[in-house]
């Protein structure tokens with residue numbers, strides 16, 4: 001009988017994914033016994049989606065004092081200042097937000113068992129689970145992998161979840177369905193060697209058209225907008241390509257890289273962009289390491305030139321275009337026949353839901369229904385039940401959205417009343433999608449280490465207080481509010497009509513949570529422009545700010561003037577004057593409540609701020625490869641102990657090859673995995689040149705690799721295998737020394 | 751395999767009128783004073799915006815306390831998160847005692863002015879470990895008998911009605927226990943009525 005998930009799921013996980021998780025489990029063990037450096041382990045786990053969470057430095061301000069949290073494993077860490085036992089977050093990737101009923105059920109199961117039964121949809125169409133213990137992560141990953149979900153590269157300096165319009169394929173206004181392209185690019189770049197040496201994260205988005213907002217292309221590192229061009233009377237597909245956009249403290253609209261990039265050039269161009277980013281992007285100063293800084297520094301023309309040069313020298317890859325052959329067969333299959341029907345009923349709630357949460361698809365008889373999730377949250381029971389609803393109404397056609405909701409696509413219009421009633425029973429029938437009350441908020445101080453103010457607390461409060469606002473005014477009802485807990489902008493406040501990000505001010509000798517008010521960001525035109533910062537207001541006064549701004553918009557807008565034009569016309573000075581009095585607070589003894597944050601009775605403090613892991617530690621590709629080589633030698637020891645001598649031999653040899661490859665890559669980028677190639681390059685570049693030589697042992701350590709290569713496997717001789725393992729470890733140690741020597745030489749030369 | 755991930759719930763008495771927000775400062779104070787034995791209390795989680803459970807969390811390293819709406823109304827739940835060594839009966843006893851301690855603290859909490867009373871004769875146990883449920887032959891029966899034995903041995907309780915329910919095959923295995931006496935759960939009870947076969 002199976003007693004572990006690994007045994008139970010064997011055969012259900014792709015060998016590649018299974019192996020990756022096994023490797024992660026070994027790395028976990030290596031860290032636990034102190035054989036893997038905490039910084040390397042931190043970046044390793046981040047690249048597996050295993051993220052830190054508030055208080056994981058072992059300290060928490062309880063309102064009276066800062067408590068040291070004495071976790072059972074004591075000083076053991078899973079990264080710098082990150083205690084092993086501390087609850088963490090797991091980020092789960094869902095390319096373009098696509099999710100099947102089977103995946104929903106497994107997500108619900110793991111949320112129950114390893115978290116507390118709540119799942120959170122992120123602003124990148126993924127899921128997050130909180131309060132996860134790191135020991136549980138390999139098992140959790142296996143269960144996700146059994147339904148084709150990976151957490152790989154969900155965090156860290158890597159290519160993050162690729163997002164796309166949730167309406168792709170069913171939207172009237174799109175040039176074509178971007179889904180298969182998003183899927184192909186996501187697969188192509190996952191674990192790609194050219195994406196392993198970034199100084200920071202890299203975010204990609206797809207949009208089906210220029211005007212609408214769904215893809216938010218212009219705030220991305222790499223954004224593609226679908227375009228059709230007529231050439232010789234034939235339709236040709238391609239993309240308007242944008243690079244170097246970003247939010248955060250320094251916002252930048254992405255620059256147009258190419259007006260029309262033919263579809264077959266999408267993947268190789270992305271690869272070339274990644275190479276240039278890897279090579280020239282900032283590595284030391286994390287604050288300036290996103291690609292937007294590189295594009296700004298070089299200018300888009302120079303950046304383009306470098307990318308095109310790189311593109312020319314890329315080794316040909318069949319994967320660039322193989323997916324295009326499958327495109328004619330691409331398309332979602334509706335579960336049921338689409339039926340038009342008269343939908344107006346006498347039930348007000350249903351009519352309201354129809355008005356805000358349902359859109360007709362371009363395919364006759366079908367609609368898209370938005371399931372609004374308060375603050376992006378739902379519980380495991382709801383998700384399991386949603387899986388059931390999906391099976392009955394739409395099959396696999398469900399996606400998450402960047403506005404932290406879920407959508408059912410291909411709902412036969414005749415089914416809408418029934419679907420609505422079932423959602424209502426689940427507590428998921430709220431109307432108001434993409435409206436004033438459908439507020440986006442990042443995790444903020446609830447769980448994020450960098451959170452300054454409670455974005456979710458504020459969002460919950462506004463959700464309550466604005467419920468009835470704008471019922472009589474569609475332009476008001478359609479305003480969007482987005483909140484980030486700090487300047488890092490995970491809540492995407494820059495592209496909201498009314499945005500906020502958390503900060504702190506000292507008033508009357510007390511620290512007070514504040515939100516900077518950012519007005520007039522443009523959601524349309526793919527996040528076409530960013531909002532204007534007006535001033536910081538105490539958190540508890542923000543509902544009044546919203547009320548006032550809305551009131552001014554109601555009374556002073558010109559005819560059908562959009563909100564962002566209204567904000568632009570009114571100007572910062574006047575806007576500030578409208579809220580200036582709210583920026584001030586009475587003294588603490590008069591109104592102590594105003595000095596606290598939403599949903600938190602503790603006295604406000606910045607003492608809980610930790611060190612962010614958003615961008616991960618900057619660990620070089622060399623360090624990674626060497627850590628991986630050491631992991632293989634460790635596994636070789638285990639196999640040797642188990643008596644699996646052939647496997648032990650192969651792992652020890654593979655460890656040496658990896659270490660050699662790490663060195664070679666310091667000199668040339670394109671080096672394959674084939675032993676012939678690696679050994680040849682190692683011999684000519686490091687052995688023959690004596691660069692690898694030790695002062696006393698001379699070429700001895702280098703010969704360990706050369707000998708194993710020439711002599712082949714040592715056979716099932718326990719002594720010989722043991723010796724090979726020892727040699728492999730010495731070879732890796734010598735690799736470290738050689739790299740250090742090379743660095744010293746380069747410093748001296750410069 | 752060893753069953754570790756258990757959840758125990760105790761419903762509040764019908765008619766307990768409590769504004770859930772009132773519990774937030776209480777939980778924060780418990781953290782300040784680290785009031786739950788053998789637990790490292792860490793944080794309070796607010797999910798009042800959810801129309802479903804959980805509503806509030808008190809997160810400890812060892813397990814999570816939550817206030818939930820069970821089918822019968824408000825309940826306090828303890829979800830064990832980290833493994834406990836020893837036999838199943840010892841583990842269950844530890845989990846049980848932890849929930850009892852938290853329930854008593856809430857009942858005695860002066861800030862709540864006696865608004866909370868737990869039902870004396872009902873509790874639910876949920877197996878939060880799918881692998882155990884799937885790989886244990888006749889899991890409901892095994893669980894029910896094991897729990898009965900554990901309570902008999904550890905708490906001296908020998909008589910209570912067991913209602914076994916597993917409402918949806920996709921949901922977790924859930925057993926409802928009803929004590930057939932007005933005496934509270936700490937007392938010995940005779941007369942056994944077994945509903946779950």
Ligand code: SF4
Nearest residue numbers: 442448451485486490
């Ligand atoms: S915006 Fe700040 S508080 Fe919010 S999730 Fe990002 S880093 Fe954390």
